[in-house]
Amino acid sequence: MLTDAIHKIRYKIPIGTHFFEVDLFQKENAGLIIAEIELNSELDEFDVPExxxxxxxxxxxxxxxxxxxNPFSTW
Structure with a gap:
């Protein structure tokens, strides 16, 4: 099944010993920003940016x- 395309720009930002992947969504999802960090385990500690x-x-x-x-612009 085909879905509508999602347009975003991804940035990889180093914080301490980890990287955050930050997605800035475009077009009908403009204004939505999601940051994700990959950890080795739930106990893995990381610096929390402001x-x-x-x-x-x-x-x-x-x-x-x-x-x-369900584009962000309709929320």
């Missing part, structure tokens, strides 16, 4: 499959 917002892990609303059908 710009980091609300935790949305596990919230289906922020999955690409959701926003491709």
């Amino acid at each position: 710009w980091l917002g609300e935790e949305v892990t596990g919230n289906n609303k922020y999955y690409n499959s959701y926003i491709s059908k």
